[in-house]
Every structure is written in C-alpha cells, then in structure tokens.
Amino acid sequence: MPEYKAPQRDIQFVLNDLLQMEQHYQSLPGCEDATPDMVSAIIEEGARFAERVLSPLNSVGDQQGCTFKDGEVTTPEGFRDAYQQFVEGGWPSLSHSPEFGGQGLPESIGIVINEMVGTANWSWSMYPGLSHGAMNTLEAHGTDEQKQTYLTKLVSGEWTGTMCLTEPHCGTDLGLLRTKAEPNDDGSYRISGTKIFISAGEHDMADNIIHIVLARLPDAPEGTKGISLFIVPKFMPTASGDAGERNAVSCGSLEHKMGIHGNSTCVMNFDGATGYLIGPPNKGLNCMFTFMNTARLGTALQGLAHAEWGFQNSLTYARERLQMRALNGPAAPDKAADPIIVHPEVRKMLLTQKAIAEGGRALIYYCAQLVDKVKLASEEEKALADTQLALLTPIAKAFLTELGFESANHGLQVYGGHGYISEWGMEQNVRDSRISMLYEGTTQIQALDLLGRKVLMSEGKTLMAFTKVIHRFCEAAADEPKMRAFVGPLAKHNKEWGELTQQLGMKAMMNREEVGAASVDYLMYSGYVTLAYFWARMAQVAQQKLAEGSGDAAFYRAKLTTARFYFERMLPRTRSLVETMLSGSDNLMALDEDHFAF
C-alpha cells in the first residue's frame, strides 16, 4: 500500500545548507525566534502528523469522496477527526499574527508544513489551505472589526474560509462576473448569484464557513474595474462571536470530478445572503491578488507534492518488483529476475521525479523566503524580493505543476499495468495532480502573465532582477573546476534567456499575437533555466560539503548525481522550446476557425 515519509533530510538540506535559514530569519524583524532548533522541532511534529494522521486517509478520501444530502456535505471518514487534531495542534495559527491569536512565525515555515501536509493528502490539505487564503485576504484588507470577528476564529481553526470567484460563464475572465451586491440600510449588502468550483465551500469540519466573495455593486463599472470583495459567513456571528443564525448561502451540489475526491468542490448559491464589503468598492480584484499570489505558490507546491509522493512509492516498487535481467547480465542472480531498478529507463523515470521534487523544493522554499522579505524586509530588499516573486510565481505555478503531472505519470508508469489499478494509489496521484494545471490560472494564463505582463511590460526589468542573480552566481563559481559542468550550460542558458526575450519583445511590437504564440514555450524554457540555477547551487553546496568531509557523503554524492542528471537529461529540453517559441504565430493563426474540421 502507498505510504508517505516526510523527506526531512532533504528539507533540512534546502533550509540550512542551501538557503541558510538561520541568517535569513535573523535578518528579518520579528523572526529572530525561528532558530534552526525550533524550526526542526516544528518540522518533526508536522512530519509526524502528515505521516501518521493524513497519509492513511489519502486513499480513503479518494474512494469515499464527499457526499451531499439536503444541502449538507459529509467529508470522508476520518477527515473531520484529522482536522480536529490539526486545530488542537495549533497548526492553522502558525504563520498568522499574534494579535489575532497566531504564532507569528514566518510564511516560509508554513510552506514547509504545507508541503508535508499536502504531499500526504492533497485533498485534505485544501480545507486549511483555502482558509489560509481567506485569512491572508482578511489580514491584508479587513477592518479591525472584521479581523476581530472573523480572523480570530479562522486563526484558531474553529471556522474555515473559502474564496468564491468563479461563475458558470466565467473563470479566467472575471470581468464577466454577475454576482450582485445590493446595499442594505445597515451598511451590509445582499449578495445574489451562483459561484462554482468552490473548494471546501461546504463541509462538516468546522462550526462556520467564511466565504470571501467577488460581486458587483449596483452601477459598478463594467469589467474587472467594477468588482468588489465581500465577507459572507455561512452562519452570522452572534454578539458573543459564535456562529449564530443561518445566512442565505448554501451549497447547491457537489461536482463529480477526475480527482481530489476528498475535497468538496461546491456550487454555492447566494440568495440575498448578507455580506460585508472588504477593501474599497470596485477594487476587489486588486485585493484578491493578495490571495492569488499565495494561492499560486500554494498550487506550485502541489507539483512538488505529487512528484515527491510518486517518487517515493515508485522507488519502493522499483526495488521490490522482479522482472527481466539487467542488460549487462544478472544483478541478482539468486533471484528469479532482477529488481526493475536495474533498468536504465526505470531509473530515468525515478530520477526525473527526484530531480523535479528536490529542484521544486529548492525553488518553492526560495520563493517562500521572498514572501518573508516582501512582508518584513527593508524597503529596498522588499522591492527586489517583490520583483523576483512577480517573475517566479507564474513560473513556479505552471512549470512545477506541469512537471508534477509528468512525474505522477512516471510514477504510475514504473508500476507497469499495476499502475493503472487503483489499490496501488499511483493512478490517484495522477488524477489528483491533474487539477493543478487548471485552477488558480491555467498554464496558458500563467504563461501570458509571465511573458506579457511581467517580462515584456516591464521591458525586461522583472526578468533581469533574476537573471542578474544567476549571472552573479555563475561569475562567482567560474573558478571552481568541479562546477564547470554546471556553470557553463547555466551561464549559456541565462544569456540566451535574455536574448530570446528581446527577440520576442521585438516581434510583439509588430504583432501582439506573437506573445500568445510563444508564451507557454517561453514559460517552460524559463522553468528549466530556473531549476538549473537551483540544481547548480545544490551541486555547489554538495561539493563544498564533500570537500569539507562534513555530513553524510552518500547524501551529497546523490545530490551531485541528480544535478548531473538534471543538466544532461532535462535541461536539454530547452533546445526544442527555443525552436518552437521562435517559429512565429502564423503557424497557429493561419487556419480559419471554420476549417479545423470537415
């Protein structure tokens, strides 16, 4: 049966060896308490919860799914109890402000916990995950009163939250949304409309659910400039702050979907429900970006999660399953056949998953440190971190989820025909991972955001904020002979990244379709270069540790081997992307819409 073991050794490597967590926290006001010992203790505790409580519920969630009856949703067996334990452990409050009951730890520690929780059981992790999004939105845009009423309850975990954006006719294009908010005399609003794809919209885990809802005020401008943000509680808070009278918001049905069965994906009907404006009128989308950026990084994590989970379980299988002999002669002559891990193509699938999981971890934890800086660093550092994060968020979201899906499929493939059978869990991993390229903005939307909005609209400045970092790394490592195999290709790619951007920028000036036509290739290219940077840095750390003779040599040698695998077997994927991204928009736009099929 599938299992999850939190990769604490690798997590510590990224936090300590690679990203120098201690210095990072010491440099940020209010984070001084986050010492390595304290962080390790939190991670150990989180690992135990993920492995023992959540992981066994992963397949239960898939098999049972959520059930809907008379407007009520029942989550799979054990989900509710696990959530109680989560609340008792104080996990919802981890990275929230002490002012509202939080523990005030940096977001980057929360991300490590989210990784373990999400890898053990993605469907379950979405309940607190959406709450976290709602909390961030309230923290950033709510009034003090709203924070006291709602945020404290969310931070304690007694209540959970949702984000209600999508409507049947609009997902990406929120400008089309129709949900109405009409003012009441008491300053509240009557919210009416239908929202779909609302994760954790209704469930049996908490006493109340606080919906953050996008809607239009009367006479609001058309399009995205006429959208406002509202708080709509399932139960109206009483004077004492408890869940009181039922509000006119209800779950109409659950979606039947490919995966993440353990999470309730709801159609939510707002029938004149009472809501409260958060943030300025008609600025709802701007406020929502706070949530979206966190959510995108959270979804990037899903790519890592499915890669790690698939890797662990396919590795176990590859070591145990006996089938055929190694090409150079029997590796286990005493057995009826060799374990399939001897076969090069099986190793390739394992190493691909490993390179994605470990590389993805480095990228996401790096981004999480940027999030800390945006919140807490000096103005100058903050601006730099913000720019880097603007660039890396769409890359991490789209690139890592695409590669997470690829990884999940490699994991399944290692099992051969057995991978298709539900009991092994590999096919669930594929199904669960497939959503990640869709929600929080599809790969295609992230690609337009990256190339169009972030890179070209800043005339390349956003890109340079990161290519400079790579450039400096390459310069500094240029004299290390053992780094040549990494620094050479990385520097070449980094330069090419800039050149490609210029070429596309010039084409875009003539024809904006060129941006669209190149965008996904450009995003994937950017992802491979970004990951190459992190793999080169990890190789450097491993070499330093090996030279020092400190730590577990086998671990560092494995890092080096994986880095080499990444550079020789994955980074060359850029060669095709360069050709196709420059091939022009005409091969996509020439075909008349009516002539796609006859």
Next chain:
Amino acid sequence: MPEYKAPQRDIQFVLNDLLQMEQHYQSLPGCEDATPDMVSAIIEEGARFAERVLSPLNSVGDQQGCTFKDGEVTTPEGFRDAYQQFVEGGWPSLSHSPEFGGQGLPESIGIVINEMVGTANWSWSMYPGLSHGAMNTLEAHGTDEQKQTYLTKLVSGEWTGTMCLTEPHCGTDLGLLRTKAEPNDDGSYRISGTKIFISAGEHDMADNIIHIVLARLPDAPEGTKGISLFIVPKFMPTASGDAGERNAVSCGSLEHKMGIHGNSTCVMNFDGATGYLIGPPNKGLNCMFTFMNTARLGTALQGLAHAEWGFQNSLTYARERLQMRALNGPAAPDKAADPIIVHPEVRKMLLTQKAIAEGGRALIYYCAQLVDKVKLASEEEKALADTQLALLTPIAKAFLTELGFESANHGLQVYGGHGYISEWGMEQNVRDSRISMLYEGTTQIQALDLLGRKVLMSEGKTLMAFTKVIHRFCEAAADEPKMRAFVGPLAKHNKEWGELTQQLGMKAMMNREEVGAASVDYLMYSGYVTLAYFWARMAQVAQQKLAEGSGDAAFYRAKLTTARFYFERMLPRTRSLVETMLSGSDNLMALDEDHFAF
C-alpha cells in the same frame, strides 16, 4: 455533452488520396472486390453504428462500470444490446476467412472500422477487439478441428475470446510464468493457475468465452522456451457445437482501475480447467507473437482514438466558450468576450491534437496495408512489408499512445477547470487513454524492442527498409518548390536518424546499458520523423489537389496548414531528444540503488 462524429472526410483522404486504396487492393489476390464504393459503403455503415449506438454508451460505461457478483460479470447498460447489433451487422466476421464464415475482407478495412468503433467507445471496443486477437491466433495456429469448433463461433460473434498472458508476478517477463498444463489421457490438459488483467475475461455479452492461455507443460524448459499455448473454453462445446458443460475456469474478481471502466478486467482462476494445446509444445510465445503484433497495432489505434475524440470535443468547446479578448483586439465585438479559439495557445492545443490524430491515421492505415501485404503479396513484397512492419509496430504503438495521452490532456486543458469535471467527458478521455502506454508492452518495452531487437540486432537493416522509402520520397519531391519547407527538414532528419543509430550502435558494443539508456528517446525521435514523412506526403497530395483545382480546396488548405504546424511546432521536439539520447548511460546508472532516497 461529448459527441463523436466519424471523420469520414479525412478517412477517405487517407485511404484514397494518400494510400491509393484501389490500386492496393487490386494488386492483392482475393481483395479485388474491395472497390472504393464498397469500402465507402462499409465505412458509412460503421460510422453510423459508432456514432449512434456506441458513442452514447461511452460515458454510461464509465459511470456504471462492470459489476461482479457470484462469479458473474454484468456489463454496463446497453453494452450487451450494442454487441447484439454488432453481431447482427456481421461486423465480427469482416476480415476473417470465408471458410469459417468470415467476409474475407482485408485487415486494412477492419482497421478503419476499429478506429471508428474504438474512438466512439474504447471500453466497448475491447470486447470484440480481444476476440479478434483470439481469432487471429486460432486462424494462424489452430488445427482444422479447432478452427471448426471455435473459430466459426468467434467469427459469427456468438462467442468471444480472450488472451490470458499476465500473472500476478509476471507481465513483461513472461519467462517467469507458472500456470501449469498437465496432460489428461484423452489428449486434453488440466490447466491450473491465476491470470490477471484479463480484458473481457468474463461478461454477459456472449454465450461462451474462449480463453487463449499461456501455460507450462510438465518438465518444460525454464523461461520463455517452456511456454505453450492452450484453448480453454468457459463452457465445453457439445457435439452439436453449442456451449455445454461449465469448465473449471472462473472470474475471481474485477480490478478497480483508473479508466476503461466499461471493460471487465478480470482475475481468472484456472482450477484444473480442461484445455487444448494450440501449436507446437513449448512454442507458445512464438505463436503468441501473431496476436501481439496485431494487438500492438490495435493499441496504437487507441492513441489516435483519444486524440481524435479529444480534438472533436475540445474544438466544439473552443468555438462556443467566450472568455477574454483576442490579443490584437476583439474578434467578436458583439459578444461579451471572444470564443477562446482566438487565443494562440488554445489553437496550439487544438492543432497538436489534430496533427496527431490525422498523422496517426496515416501511419496506422499505412501499417494496415503492410499487414495486408504480409498476408497476401508476393514473397518479395511480403518480406519488405514484414521488415517495415517490424520497425513501425513498436513506433506506432508507443509513440502514438504517448501522443494520444498528450492529446487527451490538451483536450481537457482547453476546457479549463471544466475539463476536470466528469460531465464533459474530457477527464474520462484522459483516464481511458492512460492504459494504452502500459498494456501490450509498455513504452519502455517497445523502445527496447525497437532499438535493441529490431534496429541494432539487424545491424540497421530493418531501419533502412523504411529510411529508404523516405529517402526516395525526398529525392522525388526535391524539385517541387512548394515542397521545400517539408522535404528539407525531412531529409535532414532521415539522414540524422541513420547517423544516430550508428552512434548508438557503436556505444552499445562497448556497453549494452547504452541501448536501454537511449531507447525511449530514440523511439520518440523515430516517431517524430515517421510522422513527418506522412505529413510531408499529405502536404504533397494537398498541393497536387489544389494545383489541379479538384475537390474541396478548404480541406486541402487545412491539410497544408496542419502539415506546416507539424513541421514547425512538433518536429523540433527532436532537438532535445538528440541531445538526451546521446548523453550516455552514466547519468542514469551512476546512482547507487540505495542512495535514491535518504
């Protein structure tokens, strides 16, 4: 709701314009009756059956699945009735010998019907599909008596057949199989053992099920050289040829799987069941290859099927769904937003599916003509066709199923979040397609077969049988100015294909792991070049037709545009494959088995 419309226009294009079906059939003894008119009539009839009877059952099959109770399997609602109509229409007998009640039409016509039937409802198509495999095995290796007893009933469709190869501990490595066959005094055998993953192993569609079973005779040599082939009927035939007494073979359970829910995937228990040897003792695997080659081509068809199905349905959605504006300004200013088909990246996903479906159709129909030739042509032509088929079968199987899965995912992606919701059918298409890279030999096994057994063991001769064909085409088209954009890259790739093969051959002489380490990249490379050949040929035909001014100009222009898309957006994928396939086995083999994870 998803729909299927048989792409008759494109089928006719491939059969008539591209592959000159009429000449092909006129050149083969016994096929003279297969005139274009007759073939068209058969296709029209088959299209009607696929569209009206099978397509509406596709989602029913997924939702209901098969149910198992007391050893009996009930297929989804409507499946049994559809099978009755299939039998009444005479479809099972299409390409089988008139001696046993067949219509004696060439296999290549059967493939066209299989495409339509399989695209409309892959799960359903597997019931007659497995029967077809059993029939081919009986036809090739059965005694006259066996053919009279079993083949006639299978050809009429009254009975169905299965292929029982896999056991719990062995799939790929059939040498490990343990099922025993002990001789009875009457010349029959007692078969004992457990087989798994038996598609259509038990169901309610037909009066009897004839299992073709791999098992070991007492004292048979170990490994693959000690495997024999047996007929094991579910019900013993009576003297009058009907289904009589129950045999000791039964379904133990159904597998729960990712997709193809409408097909029953059975654990089959043989408890001293009566069986009859087919073919010579200990030569069962050789006999099985007859089935396997047909089955592999049949599975290649699955890649095409899911690409075509996904393409049709995502095209409909892309034309209807309104979301965002075209980058160069509104395309439908009277509507709230533009249909998403205006967006370059949506078009890219549509065109990729289209290029795979149409290119795959050309490749598979071409292979089907080779099958005809192997059966019916002169000795010299037969040998040439056989060699080409040996090369193209693993390519078609693995490359087209990998691309079919990619296509199915593009189809889903076009729908955005809705693609993840079951009612649209796109996620079923992804789940159903995922099995195709696993059964009948995984992609990795096909790749070893291609590079190791087929190409290198023949010292490149098998490859040259096909690269010569491409070479001659390029030479002949070299003077056509409008073909330059296709012939140039094709000739370059064709030459490179040979050079890469030589390089890998030399590496393999030093170290056999090099074959394994390069094999999947080599196979995918081979697939892209093969498809480029067919797209170049289709472009040439389209240009000729346009120059002649004959036929529907829009259709031929669309072919040309799609060919160009293939050459500019898909063929460049070879650039990465060349780099990685030459990167050596060390980056895969260096990591110690114990150091993959810590």
